[in-house]
Amino acid sequence: MRAISGLWRWRRNPLRRATDLTEAWVALVALVLIAVAAPVTGVLVGATAQDSLQRSAREQQHERRLVTATVVRVLDGAPVETDPDTSAVGDSHSRVLADWTAPDGGHRRGPALAKLRSPRPGGRFALWTDRHGRVTARPLDSPTATTHAVLAGAGAGLLTAGLVECGRRLVVWRMVRRRYARWDRAWDRAGPDWGKAGTGS
Structure with a gap:
């Protein structure tokens, strides 16, 4: 440095x-x-x-619940990757229409990402939801x-x-610029007599 x-x-x-x-x-x-x-x-x-x-x-772990969902049918679209920080190589998620029971006991149905290689109707997978049963991301962990x-x-x-x-x-840089400016002024004062024989005599 x-x-x-x-x-x-x-x-x-x-x-x-x-x-x-x-x-x-x-x-x-x-x-x-x-x-x-x-x-x-x-x-x-x-x-x-x-x-x-x-x-x-802590808040996310308290508010989010892991539930078991059941595949109703596979939705159109290629498998997608989610949560790149935690997905292992080769883990793929398929978009499916699924049924699950919310933590409050209510029945829910909606699109979800299933961590299944070949999802079929009736297949089961884990799904993170909030307290009201809405699909959400996996909670942040301490590490x-x-x-x-x-x-x-x-x-x-x-x-x-x-x-x-x-x-x-x-x-x-500013100090160097000021120094150069002072040199230029000094040179301008001395410049007219530079190189003349007998200067000052």
């Missing part, structure tokens, strides 16, 4: 400019922020996401919630480090 390479500017050197020392301080501040602020941000975001996702997982929280925390930490580095580069 270039932030570390900027620290050499603290060395005593008669050619060291004030801007060199400023660049070294900017590099040190950026290094400290990347080493401290980025991990702290990642931990805080990860912990917040963990709390939220675990709460959501998956933790994985998403860890990814969110890592992403937040990396984003913070990237923003700090971008800020450092922007500050250094």
Whole structure:
């Protein structure tokens, strides 16, 4: 990282400019922020996401029920893949019209995705529903919630480090532009006499 390479500017050197020392301080501040602020941000975001996702997982597990459905008939359409995070290779879902009993005891009928290789009328399969018997997705489980929280925390930490580095580069770029502007002004003042023999005599 270039932030570390900027620290050499603290060395005593008669050619060291004030801007060199400023660049070294900017590099040190950026290094400290990347080493401290980025991990702290990642931990805080990860912990917040963990709390939220675990709460959501508990609510979903409390509200959703696994029921047994019976295939009435196969609906038109090719098998489809669902829930790519948990589907094993080769698992296919077929669209069927199914009957099931809702958790409240009511009879339900509607389209559903059956995890059956060759669904036939009368075939049985597991189906997730809400309390009222409406078809819903599988509830979020605790390990998956933790994985998403860890990814969110890592992403937040990396984003913070990237923003700090971008800020450092922007500050250094502006300092270099100002330095070049000062050089141009100094050159313009000295330029008219450049190369003339006997100048100043």
